[in-house]
Amino acid sequence: MFPLVDRIESGAAEDSMATQRLTKQNAAMISAAVALRADRNADALLLLLDGSTDWKRISELTEANENVVIVAVDTIEDLDGAAEAGLKPLALNKEKAPLLERLQEALLEAAADELIKTNGEVVAVYSGFQQGRLDSISHLQLDERMRRFTVRDLQTLESSVPLKTIKAVVDLASQIGREGREGKAVGTMFVVGDHRRVLEHASDSGADPFRGYNKKHRNILDPKVQEDAKEIAQLDGAFVVTSDGIIERSRQMLEVSHEDLKMTKGLGSRHWAAAAITRKTKAVSVVVSQSTGTVRLYQNGFLILQIVPMDKAIKWQEFAFEPPPQSADEN
Numbered sequence: 001m002f003p004l005v006d007r008i009e010s011g012a013a014e015d016s017m018a019t020q021r022l023t024k025q026n027a028a029m030i031s032a033a034v035a036l037r038a039d040r041n042a043d044a045l046l047l048l049l050d051g052s053t054d055w056k057r058i059s060e061l062t063e064a065n066e067n068v069v070i071v072a073v074d075t076i077e078d079l080d081g082a083a084e085a086g087l088k089p090l091a092l093n094k095e096k097a098p099l100l101e102r103l104q105e106a107l108l109e110a111a112a113d114e115l116i117k118t119n120g121e122v123v124a125v126y127s128g129f130q131q132g133r134l135d136s137i138s139h140l141q142l143d144e145r146m147r148r149f150t151v152r153d154l155q156t157l158e159s160s161v162p163l164k165t166i167k168a169v170v171d172l173a174s175q176i177g178r179e180g181r182e183g184k185a186v187g188t189m190f191v192v193g194d195h196r197r198v199l200e201h202a203s204d205s206g207a208d209p210f211r212g213y214n215k216k217h218r219n220i221l222d223p224k225v226q227e228d229a230k231e232i233a234q235l236d237g238a239f240v241v242t243s244d245g246i247i248e249r250s251r252q253m254l255e256v257s258h259e260d261l262k263m264t265k266g267l268g269s270r271h272w273a274a275a276a277i278t279r280k281t282k283a284v285s286v287v288v289s290q291s292t293g294t295v296r297l298y299q300n301g302f303l304i305l306q307i308v309p310m311d312k313a314i315k316w317q318e319f320a321f322e323p324p325p326q327s328a329d330e331n
């Protein structure tokens with residue numbers, strides 16, 4: 001009659017799974033957040049948890065049958081049973097990332113899945129200071145500028161490249177645009193799909209660090225490969241990616257004429273090349289602007305999507321007090 005309970009119990013018994021205990025403290029914090037959500041009439045409640053838990057109990061505590069309750073953990077396995085309990089499960093795949101990055105990713109994913117509006121309000125509960133102990137509640141007002149293409153937007157592109165690949169590339173590009181590398185803004189380009197024809201218009205701009213590796217180590221859906229790509233994105237040239245997500249080449253200069261293209265003023269040669277290659281081939285290109293962090297996606301020579309980055313996430317470790325410059329005092 002209650003297969004859900006069985007599943008939670010058998011799941012919790014597996015050693016490999018991370019769990020979040022529902023202590024009295026944790027339950028009290030969740031109840032407080034539920035009250036705050038109701039008081040503020042926020043769109044959703046977000047529980048950022050360290051692992052699997054008693055989803056049925058969470059569902060009862062949060063009155064999930066009447067409200068949008070998002071439960072975010074790092075791995076999909078830990079969410080087993082959450083959807084059946086009436087919760088909205090989100091796998092972040094951001095293990096060991098700083099808290100704010102996980103929180104931001106949860107909000108972005110929730111907006112992309114249309115669980116919350118990009119200008120909505122969310123009450124979030126999370127462990128801000130001590131793992132496993134829900135000690136913090138935030139009432140967040142999302143920014144109008146939080147734009148991320150929704151899955152529906154992307155589906156219009158699926159004709160030439162599978163949605164899974166485009167989503168992974170756009171996610172990676174958005175991260176590069178938002179985070180840069182070692183404090184510096186980074187611009188880059190990914191040309192995805194129809195790679196043989198793309199390569200007819202490409203030449204090496206330098207030694208290609210991906211060359212010679214087997215496919216497993218070039219799969220852009222793999223988080224480790226994404227980290228490698230972030231490093232290489234600092235170098236000149238484009239990534240050429242197959243439609244199933246394998247980085248075929250990196251550091252490629254594209255040579256394509258763009259005489260017949262119409263483009264927004266102010267965009268430079270990277271953007272022109274990105275648009276032009278999608279005119280000559282069936283590829284989709286995803287460009288990160290170094291100057292603004294904006295991600296643009298081109299298909300058939302046209303701009304299809306534009307994702308303006310959210311305000312950069314605050315990183316605690318980068319906080320350092322700097323006295324105001326002398327000249328400011330003198331003015």
Ligand SMILES: Nc1ncnc2c1ncn2[C@@H]1O[C@H](COP(=O)(O)OP(=O)(O)OP(=O)(O)O)[C@@H](O)[C@H]1O
Binds near residue numbers: 238252266288290291
């Ligand atoms: N044809 C091309 N193929 C691949 N990469 C290119 C091409 N043209 C330019 N780039 C890359 O783009 C970099 C920046 O060029 P440019 O400033 O003209 O581009 P942009 O479109 O204004 O981009 P951004 O907004 O990032 O500054 C170059 O250093 C080079 O790495």
